[in-house]
Amino acid sequence: MQEVRVQCNWGQWTAVQEMHQLLCAGFVTKACTPDSTQRVSDLILEKRFITFDELENATGLSCGTLHTIIHQDLKMKKICAQWVPHSLTIVQKQKHVETCQQLLQLFSVDLVEFFEHLITVN
Structure with missing residues (x-):
């Protein structure tokens, strides 16, 4: 499967999610490993104001993979430009x-x- 990198901002994210779901239906993301999830978690806890671009540069993961890790695996959301646990x-x-x-x-x-x-x- 070929990786497609999408440069996105929050306003475009819904369309990107829908496209991602259509393209990747039935596929397992290889980048969402426990190791990459832990690495993203460590980066966020180290610097709560870290941006998606900084995370992409530091980890080499795509925007969609980072979104999946942050929102689904770590259950975090961004409030006032700071990542916080969802619950x-x-x-x-x-x-x-x-x-x-x-x-x-x-x-x-x-x-x-x-x-x-x-x-x-x-």
């Missing part, structure tokens, strides 16, 4: 619960002081 781990969920309980406790003790020390980020 939280049990430890992360527990930390959120503990933080919320601490905030509720502070809120119930002194409402004025609570809002004086609360910092929000949009």
Whole structure:
């Protein structure tokens, strides 16, 4: 099977995905190996703001293969130009619960002081 490299941006990605599905129906991608998945994961965790172009240059994998690894295998998505896990781990969920309980406790003790020390980020 001949490799076709597609230069894409996010706006064109849906058409590329549909074309990829039509062209590759029934084929197993040889590039999506546990080794390449781990390599992509390491690069993303090392530099959360890494771009598809940088990943392509560092790994030699195509845009479609990187998309499959990132979104299907690693279950990550890009938020505010930073790659983050799509779903939280049990430890992360527990930390959120503990933080919320601490905030509720502070809120119930002194409402004025609570809002004086609360910092929000949009």
